[in-house]
Amino acid sequence: MAAVQVIRSEWTKIRSVASTVWTLSLAVVVTIAVGMLISALSRSQFDRMPARERLNFDPTVVSFAGMTLGQLAMIVFGVLVVSNEYSTGMIRTSLAAVPQRGTFLFSKIAVAAALALAVGMATSFAAFFLGQSLLGSHRTEIGDPGVLRAVIGGGLYMTLIAMFSMGVASMLRSPMLSLGILMPFFFLISNILGNVDATKKIGRFLPDQAGSRIMQVVPRLDDDTPYGPWGGLGIMGLWVVAALTGGYILLKKRDA
Template sequence: MAFTPVLTSEWTKIRTVASTTWTLALVFLITVGFAALFAATFDAAGQEGAFDPTALSFSSMQFGQLAMIVFGVMVVSTEYSTGMIRTSLAAVPHRTHFLLGKMTVATALALAVGLLTSFASFFLTQALLGDSGVGIGGENVLRAVVGAGVYMALIALFCMGAATMLRSSVASISLLIPFFLIVSNLLAGFEATRSVGQYLPSNAGSRIMLVVPDAFGTPEAPYGPWGGLGIMLLWVAAAVIGGLLVLKKRDA
């Protein structure tokens, strides 16, 4: 089967399911809303470490990340919970085409929303910071803003791979949200476990959003922004490959 009809089919599925549309809308609303709140109430004098106005724009990414995790899981697991996976695989028996088509469409949507969110958060936050803000033309600023959008898309893609392996919305969300929001922060927050925590996908990938490496007391990492994004890409590749292997070996 040609790949283009698979993309068209997956696009139709995603845009006609209200829950996925609303979840993407929440990514934007939550991230931008909390970014504006943080910028409006920010007090530079009370902060530890160097001040990075660009990074402040993305201080609410963890909240939007919650919705992006749910989006990535739902794109895959909804078909299993409704039993539609059997119909989908009957229509597209080539399972590699089926999964890659689904991931391609969903990741493109996640990237579009991620970039819209990162640029909106940046410009709104810098406007609220006034003289303390920076312009998009500042050194490494555009890299950080674009990188924030790419980071969100990679979160969604990782969750799609994990959900394909787990095949359950409840199991996937129950594991992924603590993994990204609790385990990663705990391991990175203590010196004894930092050497492990800094190589987890969210901690490594979020480095792309920093212009000042030690902003807000962020611990030093043995890699730079691009190295961190590369580590996250390895995690995402492992999740996608794992999902593909499970899909090809297990019955629907």
């Protein structure tokens, strides 16, 4: 089957699954809503913040406060896109129709990543503008140095989170096992490693911590991170490549 036909088939599969619409909609709503809430609270509390917090205040990051929960929905989306066919048994039919497993996997990844990118970019820009509208005099502008990069980076970050989850799901094949590993990894293990002095230097190279640097505009005091915004996104990209490569290798070696 030609690659174009495979891509068209994967698009039909993705848009016909209700969970796709729900998870992506949840990513949009949660990211924007939490960002607006934190922006409004930051504006009202700004004068009572300690001096150090005011010096570190990054209006762009504040409007992305919902990204942590939004990425949860992106993780679920990435896992379900890949593992749904395994849980329903449809993977046998799909691989019979497309015996070239590389074409099958990367067509699925390409379609899902394009959809995640469109949703991620729209969410990032909406979260930024709505969040800034609630920050009042503490707001920043899209044309200020580093801000446009951060907003575009927010969309890229959400896309890479989804792609990393697709790679992990390709290796594990089970939605429950994939989510059972990814959720604690991003919401517990990464935070612990990144906030404990003994492991900070390791934690900063994890995909979410490295990738989120792209959304920072105001440098934090005493920050000794050895890479910049694009370097951090590059590190996250390497994690994605490793996960997708692992998924491809195992898909070629294993039976459906």
